[in-house]
């Protein structure tokens with residue numbers, strides 16, 4: 304059951320949790336398609352198409368469960384596909400693609416449904432819904448094959464029960480497929496790399512409805528490691544090498560309230576300095592939520608003298624410090640699992656940075672808007688560490704490894720009538736970044752308004768991705784507003 308929050312509670316939520324993002328973030332309950340909201344029965348049996356079978360069921364507008372299956376995590380983006388194909392296996396996905404071709408329908412792909420811009424749905428086309436393909440299968444003690452629809456909360460639960468881990472994102476409701484295909488970072492990435500760096504094989508249905516088992520196809524795997532979101536195929540299963548789970552995770556928190564833009568600017572500069580040489584076991588996030596600041600510092604090892612000096616620096620520039628205790632990872636990560644309801648929001652990448660000098664000339668101007676817009680959050684996360692290993696770079700299309708920081712602008716509101724106001728405020732901040740040449744962006748944090756998204760998301764790898772597109776989806780059946788375009792178009 305959804306809990307209605309009053310305005311005060313709503314605003315407080317962003318300040319209360321570890322990261323504003325994660326506090327708002329997740330949608331485990333509403334994304335567990337295909338259960339009917341009313342009945343909570345397993346897979347619905349009444350469908351709109353006679354040709355439904357055990358591999359795929361089709362839901363047309365007006366049919367039972369259509370609206371439920373249509374929903375994404377972001378209430379701001381509402382789309383109405385002609386047909387939703389609820390697939391239970393790779394054969395069902397192949398059938399759905401052939402069905403779409405027969406009926407000249409564009410195909411969008413949905414796994415966890417957490418895309419910021421609703422690229423996992425479309426208007427008038429067919430949505431391949433992978434949410435039921437969610438099994439976790441161990442191939443040996445360290446290798447796991449995961450269905451595209453599996454959510455991170457279930458991935459962590461299964462892996463941690465065997466003392467294994469993937470360096471994935473924090474929110475329990477995010478789909479492993481969408482996350483991995485765009486890169487995927489989280490608390491363990493500076494130690495273990497991006498999620499896509501652990502990807503070893505995929506099962507994929509291409510735009511002709513053909514099934515590919517890619518275990519050694521280095522070019523296709525290269526493309527799936529950072530460039531695979533709804534671009535050239537539907538990945539139904541992902542095989543990963545898992546890693547030894549850390550023994551514990553410690554989370555330290557530093558807070559300040561009532562900040563103006565000048566004060567926030569001074570602190571963010573000090574945060575960049577303090578986090579420049581973090582050990583790989585650490586992750587940090589600077590989260591400015593209106594006038595309230597939270598800095599998170601996590602560590603999967605004992606705090607070294609260097610980390611203790613970082614703690615001192617962060618303590619000196621904020622008002623309150625709460626030092627965490629080491630906790631088993633299975634309980635520590637649930638702190639970041641976040642909320643369960645879908646939300647109205649506009650979030651996007653606000654640039655990848657090498658260091659503070661990238662934003663120094665204009666960041667105060669941007670923070671003037673953040674600190675005077677309740678519901679707006681400016682967050683910067685540490686990347687770097689293992690993410691920058693050359694051996695990962697060589698085999699993946701994720702193009703931004705030299706950037707040690709990733710920022711995200713977030714805006715949340717309660718009612719549809721507020722959308723325009725928040726979108727405008729959001730755009731003002733993004734314009735400040737863009738006009739100051741911050742154009743390198745994270746594909747998993749897409750923004751429909753980004754010009755030259757091809758270069759921003761994929762850098763110099765774009766034309767190589769276009770060749771993959773041509774090979775696997777020559778008729779551009781699989782597409783969304785910012786999918787890789789065929790070379791000829």
Ligand SMILES: Cc1cc2nc3c(=O)[nH]c(=O)nc-3n(C[C@H](O)[C@H](O)[C@H](O)COP(=O)(O)OP(=O)(O)OC[C@H]3O[C@@H](n4cnc5c(N)ncnc54)[C@H](O)[C@@H]3O)c2cc1C
Pocket residue numbers: 324325327328329376411412413414415416417418419422423433451471472473474476477478479480481482483484485486487488489531532533534536537538539747748783
């Ligand atoms: C609350 C929240 C928390 C987040 N936390 C993190 C985080 O900690 N770290 C991080 O890196 N990112 C994070 N993200 C961003 C997240 O990685 C992306 O939104 C991701 O694309 C979501 O994947 P999904 O499967 O849930 O979404 P979907 O909406 O289902 O899909 C997202 C994109 O991937 C494509 N896609 C989905 N499934 C497939 C498939 N099977 N085959 C081919 N293409 C497919 C779709 O076309 C779409 O473009 C977060 C997002 C939210 C909303």
